[in-house]
Amino acid sequence: MSPNPAAPVARLVGVTHRYAGLTALDGLDLEVRPGEVLALLGPNGAGKTTALGLLTGLLRPQEGQVELCGGDPRDAASRRGLGVMLQDARLPETLRVGELVRQFSAAYPAPRPDAETLVLAGLDGLERRPYGALSGGQQRRVQFALAICGRPRLVLVDEPTTGLDAEARRAFWSVLRGLRLDGVSLVLTTHYLEEADALADRVMVLRAGRAIVQGTPMQLKALSGGTRVRCRSALPPEEVERWVGVREARREGDRLVLRCGDADAVIRELLRRDPALAELEIVPTSLEDSLLDLTHDRLGVAVPHRSAA
Amino acid sequence: MTPQATALLRLQAVETGHALLQVWRVPAFSVPTLLFPLMFYALFGLLLPSKTGHAAPAHYLLATYGAFAVIGPALFGFGVGLALDEEMGWLRLKRVSPMPMAVHFIARVLTSMVFAIAVVLALSAMAAALGDVRLEAGRWLLLWCTLTLGALPFCAMGLLIGSLVPARGAVAVVNLIYLPMSVLSGLWFPITMFPEVMQRFALFLPAFHLGDLALTIVGLREANVPLAIAMLVGSGVLFLMLALAVQRRRAR
Numbered sequence: 322m323s324p325n326p327a328a329p330v331a332r333l334v335g336v337t338h339r340y341a342g343l344t345a346l347d348g349l350d351l352e353v354r355p356g357e358v359l360a361l362l363g364p365n366g367a368g369k370t371t372a373l374g375l376l377t378g379l380l381r382p383q384e385g386q387v388e389l390c391g392g393d394p395r396d397a398a399s400r401r402g403l404g405v406m407l408q409d410a411r412l413p414e415t416l417r418v419g420e421l422v423r424q425f426s427a428a429y430p431a432p433r434p435d436a437e438t439l440v441l442a443g444l445d446g447l448e449r450r451p452y453g454a455l456s457g458g459q460q461r462r463v464q465f466a467l468a469i470c471g472r473p474r475l476v477l478v479d480e481p482t483t484g485l486d487a488e489a490r491r492a493f494w495s496v497l498r499g500l501r502l503d504g505v506s507l508v509l510t511t512h513y514l515e516e517a518d519a520l521a522d523r524v525m526v527l528r529a530g531r532a533i534v535q536g537t538p539m540q541l542k543a544l545s546g547g548t549r550v551r552c553r554s555a556l557p558p559e560e561v562e563r564w565v566g567v568r569e570a571r572r573e574g575d576r577l578v579l580r581c582g583d584a585d586a587v588i589r590e591l592l593r594r595d596p597a598l599a600e601l602e603i604v605p606t607s608l609e610d611s612l613l614d615l616t617h618d619r620l621g622v623a624v625p626h627r628s629a630a
Numbered sequence: 631m632t633p634q635a636t637a638l639l640r641l642q643a644v645e646t647g648h649a650l651l652q653v654w655r656v657p658a659f660s661v662p663t664l665l666f667p668l669m670f671y672a673l674f675g676l677l678l679p680s681k682t683g684h685a686a687p688a689h690y691l692l693a694t695y696g697a698f699a700v701i702g703p704a705l706f707g708f709g710v711g712l713a714l715d716e717e718m719g720w721l722r723l724k725r726v727s728p729m730p731m732a733v734h735f736i737a738r739v740l741t742s743m744v745f746a747i748a749v750v751l752a753l754s755a756m757a758a759a760l761g762d763v764r765l766e767a768g769r770w771l772l773l774w775c776t777l778t779l780g781a782l783p784f785c786a787m788g789l790l791i792g793s794l795v796p797a798r799g800a801v802a803v804v805n806l807i808y809l810p811m812s813v814l815s816g817l818w819f820p821i822t823m824f825p826e827v828m829q830r831f832a833l834f835l836p837a838f839h840l841g842d843l844a845l846t847i848v849g850l851r852e853a854n855v856p857l858a859i860a861m862l863v864g865s866g867v868l869f870l871m872l873a874l875a876v877q878r879r880r881a882r
Contacts, residue, residue, distance in 0.1 A: 377726040400728040407726070410719030415655035416648060424648050427641045428729035464723075471728070 328391070330355055330402070330475045330506045331376055336385035338371050338530075345371040347530035348385070353475060353506050358497075360521035361510045368530040369510035370408070373479050376508070377405050390474060401430055404468035406461075408479040414453025418444055418463055421452060422470050429471025442466035443496050458489030462496060469500060476500065478509040482516060494519055548584035551602040552577055554595045564590060580606070641729060646737040653707070653741060663706065664749050667699035671753055674818075676761050686850070688761030693844035694817040696750050696773065700781040701837060702808065703745035707738060708788025709804040713797040739785050746781045750774055765848060773847045780840040783866030787836075790873040793880075817841050836865040 329352045338346040346368045353359055361369045374380035375387045378394035392399030412421060419435060426432035439445055442462045447455070452463060461481065468476050481497070482490040497520055500507060511517055517524045518538045525535040534541065554577045558570035566583040581587045584603060591598055631639075653660055675691035715721045724734055754770065757763040765773070788804070795803045812818060814828065815838035821829055832838040839858035845851040 379722065379726055397728050397730045400726065403726070403728070405723070405726040407719055407723055410723045412718075412720060412723075413652050413715075415652055420648060420651070424644050425727060427637075427644045428727050430637065467723070467727075 327355065329353055329388075331389045331394075331508075332387075333372065333375060334386040334388075336372075336375060336382060336387065338368075338375065338380065338383050345530050346375075349527075349530060349532060351525065351532070353508055355474070355506055356501075356504045357522045358501060358507045358509070358520055360517035360524045361508065361527055362512065362514065362517045362524055363527035364512060366529075367527040369527055370479060371530075372527075373405075373477055373508075373510060376477060377403065401471070402474040404471055404473035404476045406464045406468040406476070406478045406481060408483065410464065412452045412460070412463065414451060416452055417448065418450050418452065418455070418466075419448035421463060422448075422466055425467040426470045429473075432471045433469070435470075438466050438470040441469060441496070441499060443492065456489075458485055458492060461485065461489075461493060465493075465496060469505075473505065475506045475508070478507065480510055480512070482511075482513065490516075548581050549602075549604045549606055550579040550581055550584060550587065550591075551600075551604070552591065552598050553600045554591065554598045556591070556595050561591075638733070642733050642736060645729070645733050646740045649737040649741045650744060653711075653745075659706065659711075660745075663699075663703045663745060664752070667695050667702070667749055668752055668756065670698075671695045671756060672760075676756070688757055688763050689848050690820065690845070690850055692753060692757040692761070692763055693773070693848045693850065694841045696753055696777045697780065697815075697837060697841040697844050698812050698817045699749040699753060700742075700746035700777050701784045701812070701840070703749075704742040704781040704784035705788040705791070705804050705808050706801075707742045707745070708785050709791035709795070710788075710797070710800045711738070712789065712792035713795060713800040716792070717797040735789075739782070742781050742785050743778050746778045747774065750777045763848075769847055769849075773844060776843050776847060777840070780843070780862065783836050783840075783862050783869065786866045786869035786873065790869045790876070793873045793876040811835055811837050814838075815841055833861075836862050 331353045333346075333349055333351040336346050336349045336351075337344070345366075349368065349372065351372060361372060363369055371380065375382055376389060376394055378389070378396075378400060381395070387394060389399045390402035394400060394403070416424075418439070422435050422438050426435065426438070432438075433441075435448075439448060442465050444459070444462055444466055447459065452460065455463065465478070465481070468478065478497070482493050485493065494516070497507065497509070507520075509516070509520065521538060523535060524538055524541055525532050526541075527533070553575050556577055558572050558577060561567055561577065561579065562570040564587060566581050566587045567579055568582060569580040571578050579587065588601070588603070591601075671691055675688050675695065679687040712721070721734075725731060751774070754763075754774070787807075791803055791807070792800060815821070815832055815835045816824070817837060821832055821838070824832075839853070839861045842851060842853040843855065843858050843862075846853040846855070
């Protein structure tokens with residue numbers, strides 16, 4: 322359908338959306354590239370669900386442009402390339418898994434065979450089970466099956482593992498990873514940083530309806546200081562902080578704690594200056610730490626194109 | 631037929647089949663809507679009159695309980711079923727799928743009509759076998775078609791209720807409309823037993839006109855047929871427009 326295979330599967334251009342005076346999206350630009358996994362990350366009220374509402378055609382754009390598979394998501398025809406898993410949709414408990422899959426497959430022009438959908442979603446053998454008799458994790462997988470049964474080019478998944486226990490969450494992640502091999506674009510919203518880190522090629526952090534930063538999980542980590550170094554040393558933090566590669570240095574008892582960009586150079590320097598140095602620990606900062614930094618605005622440099630002032 | 635049309639028909643068939651299955655598997659809905667009119671008919675149309683020696687109730691109540699019986703599934707299916715599906719998020723999931731929403735609404739209408747036909751046929755069988763009701767074949771057929779099509783304006787009325795009232799309140803609101811409207815429309819007692827004012831008021835109720843048409847077909851009244859049809863079509867269109875306006879305003 323699309324002449325250019327590299328053209329974005331979906332995009333928002335300069336989209337602003339308000340609900341009764343509250344600005345949910347504030348001039349957001351977003352592009353989903355073919356085959357990528359994009360995580361929209363942010364606290365509640367950051368605008369994730371509104372962005373999804375616009376991409377699925379549930380919401381009418383107020384300002385800016387919304388495009389899905391080269392068309393308007395409000396046309397049923399553009400949605401033939403879209404599969405959606407909503408955050409809090411409940412399905413009729415009396416219908417069986419196989420019936421639900423068949424019903425949604427019938428809306429797409431070239432759906433997967435039912436058996437393949439069931440295997441991909443990890444529902445093998447549950448075809449005859451009524452939806453109401455499934456566990457929470459299994460119900461989530463049925464909703465996922467409905468999102469992928471039509472071989473869409475883009476799958477949107479809103480908070481896929483909220484409310485699942487750690488084991489069910491990991492099982493669901495492996496289902497999502499299986500989909501990647503298929504070359505499908507996947508957009509997921511989450512407020513689990515671990516989830517974005519585990520699944521996404523690209524993370525877009527939203528706050529108050531704006532993208533405050535985006536990049537690979539690696540880039541995000543690098544942006545906010547990369548590595549934490551902890552050791553027993555008598556070196557004064559004020560002096561260490563002036564070294565190249567050190568973002569921040571402070572003392573915690575007899576420990577010196579550093580946040581570094583280029584940890585290797587800093588460690589060589591530490592060992593050279595303080596032969597008595599001991600108990601050296603080097604910990605890569607988790608995405609969680611990076612984001613805490615970002616959403617608290619400590620990292621002014623991370624906001625590339627748009628300043629809040 | 632083009633492949634697109636075939637695919638759309640298939641989609642319609644699956645959606646309708648599943649809508650029926652869904653209702654069928656919740657006996658709390660299907661049993662009362664099917665059995666209540668039959669029980670009332672057995673009681674007031676067959677048992678009591680045989681004791682008092684009147685023959686007319688078997689004819690009269692076949693027509694009016696027929697109307698009562700088709701209005702129920704239409705009001706409940708749309709008024710309550712739709713509000714519930716909306717609250718569950720099941721409708722939202724359908725809205726973001728590539729299925730045109732018209733397919734969903736047609737499936738609901740067809741479901742109401744299947745229920746209508748089932749209960750009207752059962753009533754007719756009881757009337758013929760136990761109530762000694764005899765009609766020409768053409769009249770039977772006309773009665774069944776009129777009652778089944780007569781469910782349509784009430785689907786629209788249910789759609790309006792379902793669009794306005796949250797799921798929690800929908801059952802109560804539908805009952806508050808269904809039962810009084812049926813009584814005031816003469817579906818339980820002949821309208822001529824009511825005071826003049828109430829007889830005039832009944833002219834504004836679509837249920838009265840459906841009952842009036844059915845009574846005319848069984849030969850007990852002489853309805854103003856064009857007026858009755860105009861009232862049924864007109865109220866159906868009005869409810870549909872209002873319901874769509876409510877839905878559209880909510881989509882923003």
